[in-house]
Amino acid sequence: MSADALLDALDPEQRAVATALRGPVCVLAGAGTGKTRAITHRIAYGIRTGVYRPGNVLAVTFTARAAGEMRTRLRGLGASGVQARTFHAAALRQLGFFWPKVVGGAPPRILDQKAQVVAEAARRVGLSVDRVSVRDLSSEIEWAKVSLVTADDYEKAVGAIARPAPSGQDPQAVARLMTSYEQVKTERGVIDFEDVLLLLSAMLAERRDVAEEIREQYRYFVVDEYQDVSPLQQFLLDQWLGGRHELCVVGDPSQTIYSFAGATPYHLTTFATTHPGATVVRLVRDYRSTPQVVSLANRVIDATRRAGGPAPLELRAQRPDGPEVRFTAYDDDEAEATGVAHAIGRLVRSGVRPSEVAVLYRTNAQSEAFEEALATAGIAYQVRGGERFFARRDVRDALVLLRGGARSADPTVPMPETVRDILRTVGWAEEPPAARGAARERWDAMHALVGLADELAAAAADGTRTTSDGRTGATGSATLADLVAELDERAAAQHAPTVEGVTLASLHAAKGLEWDAVFLTGLSEGLLPTSLAESAAAVAEERRLLYVGVTRAREHLHLSYARSRLPGGRPNRTRSRFLADLWPDDRRPARSTSTRRPAAALDPTADEDDPRARRVVVELTRWRDEHARSVGVSPARVLTSATVALIGLHRPRTREELGRVPGVGAQTLATLGDDVLAVVARAAGSPAQG
Structure with missing residues (x-):
């Protein structure tokens, strides 16, 4: 591919980034605008035109996963040899190299x-x-x-x-x-990890010979997510540069969500002042999300301007129209979790892959209800921020087997078939186990490895395979050794293969990721913004968190909150102040519809305000809780609150009618059907008082 051909795939603003090869460059890039595409093409274009040597470029980002993705993209563009690392990884490598020369012996152990x-x-x-x-x-x-x-x-x-x-x-x-x-x-x-940056910075500041050697090696710097840089990271970057201005930074002040950890957008917002004559490019064409999602994102973040803050980038959607954003108010947390699980089930049945769905929340403590609801609905999930994929014992065991298999693999057998044969010995099968739990989690992990093997083989068949060190392999010749090399590199970068399950994650953990469908949950005062956000700056950062959450969605976006924490509790929660003027009916929040069939499907006269419905819900909830205690399970394992509400609404009289109520499966009908119908019959005959 020629240098000019590299630019053909870029829009005008991305092309401006790719061709600004010298001097200070600041890229203000909104969510979904192709910033990684722009900066990787810039590096590749600089190499193709002879401006850069690969070994003279250091690209720095904030997560090992992002660094791994950047290296993969650079290899695909023919720019192998470029160092793409996190601040800590780059600093640790340099400190380890120079420590014996400057201090003597091996560097201290890192906590x-x-x-x-x-x-x-x-x-x-x-x-x-x-x-x-x-x-x-x-x-x-x-x-x-x-x-x-x-x-x-x-x-x-x-x-x-x-x-x-x-x-x-x-x-x-x-x-x-x-x-x-x-x-x-x-x-x-x-x-500790902070000392790595401090010690290297001090070494560069005090030892001119060390500084000159590093500056001779690295002449061109690219820093991604520059809005998250801390004063310490900026100090190290200044030492690397040594007064030079061959620096390209990329960021978005509207996505600053780590101020509590020392991140500050100050260096991004003042870049043009600090570096006079800097080229500034704004990327605002959003290729990720539908116009419906982009419109909501712009309205969410525009409040920062109205509050006297800096004007945010206004995104311009490039995709065709999609479904409307959905807003749902639920009675309680359990109903919210159940409603979200049912909505996810409908999406999956319509063809959306579970791995393309995410449930996002403010704090990790909120995940439990969604885990239970998804498990009850039989939907696979993974909790982001839990045990790392490559740290799992079953994954480590599988890697040992694959590494051993690579030494004796039959070259006439297709690599994906060999992988399947090996992984069958550690729990993989063509079909997943019916039950959730450890067995299903192990299968999901093994299936992710199978999927990666298929992807690698397909890439090789298309003639696009590159090995982990940047060498281009022969078309159609992906081997088990290639897969092991890919897994080793991914393990080093903590770049896990895709597990086919719904992602549960905090809003902070979702930064940098995207899905076809996103459910933003728990959007009530005290949760978002958190009750701990007392200053105006803290509240502004909470708003940016919501903006980050909204911009994770490509097509389907659902926003919800619960009026009460517990079933039957007082509805003392109000929706987040960030949703003012965004909720479809600001006078009366939309009722929960995610888990409800049309009333006519069961009972054309159903009325949720009927006192008999309320009586059934009260009595059935009491029976459910007593039964749960007697068998030692949580009440939601017997009947969820949403299902209880639907039973109260339709008051089924036969097993056939009960079986048509959403949430009542065949097992529930067989084991509890008669008891439930008896409770309904008793309660429906005595209308609730008041």
């Missing part, structure tokens, strides 16, 4: 977790801590270090920004803890 050291440091300064406070204090130490705040300056720094000290401690106590923490680390001969 996996701070908890033990923080607990010991707290004991030494007389602070009473538990597991939760140790976690919070560890996070505060990380914030201080990435913000370049020392123990001596801590009290003044947090006072200036009105940042409360964690776990009920006063700033002086936290400062003493910080000093003690550094002492404990020194005694144990260990460093």
